[in-house]
Amino acid sequence: xxxxxxxxxxxxxxxxxxxxxxxxxxxxxxxxxxxxxxxxxxxxxxxxxxxxxxxxxxxxxxxxxxxxxxxxxxxxxxxxxxxxxxxxxxxxxxxxxxxxxxxxxxxxxxxxxxxxxxxxxxxxxxxxxxxxxxxxxxxxxxxxxxxxxxxxxxxxxxxxxxxxxxxxxxxxxxxxxxxxxxxxxxxxxxxxxxxxxxxxxxxxxxxxxxxxxxxx
Ligand SMILES: [Zn+2]
Numbered sequence: 001x002x003x004x005x006x007x008x009x010x011x012x013x014x015x016x017x018x019x020x021x022x023x024x025x026x027x028x029x030x031x032x033x034x035x036x037x038x039x040x041x042x043x044x045x046x047x048x049x050x051x052x053x054x055x056x057x058x059x060x061x062x063x064x065x066x067x068x069x070x071x072x073x074x075x076x077x078x079x080x081x082x083x084x085x086x087x088x089x090x091x092x093x094x095x096x097x098x099x100x101x102x103x104x105x106x107x108x109x110x111x112x113x114x115x116x117x118x119x120x121x122x123x124x125x126x127x128x129x130x131x132x133x134x135x136x137x138x139x140x141x142x143x144x145x146x147x148x149x150x151x152x153x154x155x156x157x158x159x160x161x162x163x164x165x166x167x168x169x170x171x172x173x174x175x176x177x178x179x180x181x182x183x184x185x186x187x188x189x190x191x192x193x194x195x196x197x198x199x200x201x202x203x204x205x206x207x208x209x210x211x212x213x214x215x216x
Contacts (some may be wrong), residue, residue: 014048027064087202104203128211129187
């Protein structure tokens with residue numbers, strides 16, 4: 001499943017042959033999970049100038065034990081109707097019994113976040129709702145409208161009460177915000193009472209824009 005491709009350094013343009021993982025099955029190769037979670041599977045160093053580059057290619061992350069399949073598809077690689085059709089075909093394949101979660105992301109950071117979410121045993125639709133609520137609260141408290149669109153990413157759960165930690169970039173630096181697990185419970189309740197708020201289609205994208213469609 002692995003192939004090679006020529007990648008160009010984003011700093012100096014120097015080319016290097018890198019390994020492309022066509023599929024990442026952490027059931028067959030458990031050691032790959034840690035390399036996905038810290039991003040190193042996708043990072044390559046330029047032999048000429050030493051810059052660290054992020055490889056951009058499509059791949060499918062598959063965790064059979066968590067029953068999760070995440071398609072990393074950089075934007076613009078395939079037309080949207082092809083993506084949906086292909087996604088539905090894979091979902092309908094008999095290789096994947098019921099109960100599978102299928103997701104699509106367009107960048108490595110979002111893939112890492114999804115893996116962290118499912119590893120923590122959490123539901124990413126509920127977490128998007130939590131982020132939505134948290135952004136509103138942050139914007140209200142700080143009186144800064146910019147925070148209302150902060151790109152929150154799930155980082156981890158922490159402490160005896162399973163507090164949820166998000167990270168987000170602001171003015172070139174990473175920041176963190178922590179919420180109680182009760183918020184997660186409240187958001188899960190809201191989604192249960194509103195069954196129309198659910199992902200649909202082949203390999204749906206569940207992100208900030210997705211949740212915003214329901215609370216515009
Ligand atoms: Zn370089």
